[in-house]
Amino acid sequence: MTARADASIDIAAGRANRSVLSRFWERNGAGYMFLVPWLIGFFGLTLGPALISLYLSFTNFDLLREPVWVGTANYVRMVTADPKFAASMRVTFSFVLFSVPLKLCFALLVAVALNRGMRGLPLYRAVFYLPSLLGASVAIAVLWRQLFAADGLVNMFLANFGIVGPSWISNPNYSLWTLIVLSVWQFGSPMIIFLAGLRQIPADMYEAASLDGASRWRQFYKITLPLLTPVIFFNAVVQTIEAFKAFTPAFIISGGTGGPINSTLFYTLYLYQEAFAYFRMGYASALAWVLVVIVALFTGFAFLTSKFWVHYDD
Template sequence: MSAVTQMATRPGEAAAASSPSAPSRRRKLNLTRKVADNIAGFVFLIPWIIGMVVLVLGPFVTSLYLSFTNYDLFTKSDWIGLQNYIDLFTKDSKFIKSLIVTFTYVLVSVPLRLIVALALAVLLNRKMRGLTFYRSVFYLPSMLGGSVGIAVLWRQVFGGDGIINQILAFLGIDGPNWIADPKYALMTIIALAIWQFGSPMVIFLAALRNVPKELEEAAAIDGADKTRTFFSVVLPCITPIVFFNLVMQMITAFQAFTPSYIISGGTGGPVNSTLFYSLYLYQQAFSYFKMGYASAMAWILVGVIGVFTAIIFVSSKKWVFYGDE
């Protein structure tokens, strides 16, 4: 029998061969559903994507471009290449001063804030009456500390006739004008930063609650006192949280602006002793309208934060211990 005859005598088989199988139809249906789900997901992401492009990536790229121009908000910008960056490091003494002030603030305030936060977290980790109330009270400074009102209050507290000097006068001590004295002006802002310990304290407290109790019990059985147990058992267990808090607090400290602006009246304090980098950047941008110059400063700040963050990450290999190590 010829092939033509066989095909003629088996029309059902030929139709079955030419039509898609049931598994194939199911695969196509599943693929269609996945495409529909992805489309729905992208639709819901559109507002976020628009915000990301318009509010983040757009200004990000624009500021990078402006850092190579002499843009001043009122005239057409001209491309000047690296001149802004060269002028910052070779002609602007206030720029160097702002770097020194900011580095001092970061290197002093961040460790002290973390030490205070950890000490209070250890204290609040014990069983005691009114613990919830104490946690709320200690966290309150972090909620209020970054506000303009607290900065104004801090300026009054450390003023020439402020509460601090009134207490010192009661003790027979003639206190200085803390805000107006270059020796102490930066110290008052550092004190305000240390006072805002609530946020890292809460994170430390959560970490302390997750330290395995059997490790502390084993240390106690071996004869270790509470101090030895803390430094040999508890602290190594929470080093990932110490690392996290260190990075976050360091980045926040480099961007500090409100305390310096309010306490110094926007001038940078006596002899520029509280001229934070962000405050000087603000002056260049909105007092002198040197937007290109300020953009270059902003990108230098990004680089500085990146370098410090990289140093912390590299060094963390030697002092951060994870559960699987």
């Protein structure tokens, strides 16, 4: 009797579980079916390759032979025996340090100007946003290289004033700055976001400040900037991540070498050289994970410090 009772209980529990699962699937099955393509992409194209790359970063792998486990040798080599790693870090941090603040300042300046209600605003907005769509392309990088060549358009313009311009691309004192200027020129994306944030600031706050005798500069400093800090924070984080990932302009303008004398050797360009020029895939994977850690640290630092200067509605 006891065995029969246990069997009956098990059958009843199985039916109950199937009933719960069937009800769950009836309510949520369609949603999970729509998630299947994303789940395949996430596990097959993002998480899976990332975990494989993490494993390869501890190996010696050249695409032709089986990976050989070397432990932390790749990471030790970066710090102790790779001068190009230090050079690429210096170039990349210099690029981020100058390009991101200049781009955000220029984007905010243009957004404030457009927010004054000028005629043809949609046209100006589209024209200013266009460089953000084209700036990372190979064609624009080639055009930029021609503009700043020794006989390029920039030097031709300077010659009209009796100024003999240098070869901006091949001179290590100026080559990085040409890439910084190209990055600042792509200010359209943060400008659109700044413009949307400016539209959310109540106009009556400016009217009250004007009645109190506040100048436009004081209104900008005391009203616009504090209320715009969430947008500034968002743009700063996004643009910093994008600056760390910059690759195409440095690759095209320097011809893939990072020259002259490593002055445009971006970290991503050096990673590309190690992976696809020298086929040191294990070392390149280690470089990639160091970049992931650096970006994560910068992002975490930004979120930790945001409570001191980002002002939300509450």
